[in-house]
Amino acid sequence: MKKKMSELSEQERIKTLDTLYTAASGVRGRDGMKQFLKGLLTESERVMLGRRIIIARLLLQGADYREIAERLGAGHATIRMVEHWLSGQLPGYESAIQEAEKEFGKREFKKKYATSMLFRLKKRYPLHFLLFPEPK
Numbered sequence: 001m002k003k004k005m006s007e008l009s010e011q012e013r014i015k016t017l018d019t020l021y022t023a024a025s026g027v028r029g030r031d032g033m034k035q036f037l038k039g040l041l042t043e044s045e046r047v048m049l050g051r052r053i054i055i056a057r058l059l060l061q062g063a064d065y066r067e068i069a070e071r072l073g074a075g076h077a078t079i080r081m082v083e084h085w086l087s088g089q090l091p092g093y094e095s096a097i098q099e100a101e102k103e104f105g106k107r108e109f110k111k112k113y114a115t116s117m118l119f120r121l122k123k124r125y126p127l128h129f130l131l132f133p134e135p136k
Contacts, residue, residue, distance in 0.1 A: 055082045056097050 027036045
């Protein structure tokens with residue numbers, strides 16, 4: 001029979017969350033996490049969590065509520081909740097976003113490297129390009 005959150009004792013709640021955190025901490029790499037979340041959450045839940053992370057990224061970049069709401073179609077209550085989490089309630093949220101930003105930066109670097117011959121030449125021969133700066 002289904003149990004509501006309010007029906008769980010404090011000890012049951014702590015044990016259940018500890019089990020989740022322990023299982024998640026054992027997952028290694030992006031592909032492992034992808035498989036773990038696919039098995040654990042519905043697609044709708046995964047998308048909802050991803051959107052919260054996008055909202056957090058936008059808030060950290062200085063976007064305002066109106067801009068985020070227009071861009072993502074998110075409600076002000078959701079944006080306010082994410083901002084509340086970022087304001088110190090959940091410090092792990094911000095560190096996770098910072099790690100994600102590093103990963104996105106690596107991907108952008110790889111994309112430039114793969115598509116631009118000039119970029120590859122500059123990487124390989126950086127001193128040569130001091131004499132000839134990139135045209136604007």
